[in-house]
Amino acid sequence: MEHDPETVWWRDFTGITSELVKAAVGRELAALGVSGIGPCLLSADADGKPLRDAILYGVDTRALVEIDELEAELGGDQVLARCGSPLTSQAVGPKLRWLARHEPAVSRATRMMLMASSFLVHRLTGRYVLDHHPASQCVPLYDLAAAGWAHDWRSWSRPAWRCPSSGGPPRSLDMRRPPRRH
Helix, strand or coil, rough: EEEEEHHHHHHHHHHHHHHHHHHCCCCCCCCCCCCCCCCCCCEECCCEEEECCCEECCCCCCCCCHHHHHHHHHHHHHHHHHHCCCCCCCCCCHHHHEEEHHHHHHHCCCCCEECCHHHHHHHHHHCEEECCCHCCCCCCCCCCCCECCHHHHHHCCCCCCCCCEECCCCCCCCCCCCCCCC
């Protein structure tokens, strides 16, 4: 299962936001909250432009073979101990491996790994960030105890893409600068 990030995420977000802004006429907007659906894989280029539709969370089971391979390579118990979750169809890591195998040109061009919320934040601010909780769903790429990326487990995942900044509870971003135009 997939989502077109330009229509399902961006257009819908801007449409809803436009209606909320209209309702706030005469009042100052103090904040804008951004959230998203479960862990997805949106491959994007270095500017955050989507390279394909986003592969959705656990409802998309295309990477079952890759789950088995990663469990065999890394050890299911070690993944659970380090990442706090087992490898399942919810995990982003197996989807990255699936992408490398089935869409190698897209995989090679990927420089950012975005989810719905990080796609919106990047589009609004230019920042490439992912909060701790969604990052923790990037099993086996995120070390839960260290609250950071497990760089030593990335060798199979096309290391040309950069890991987003992550960690801690969501922080506010300065929205006073104008959003990026697309």
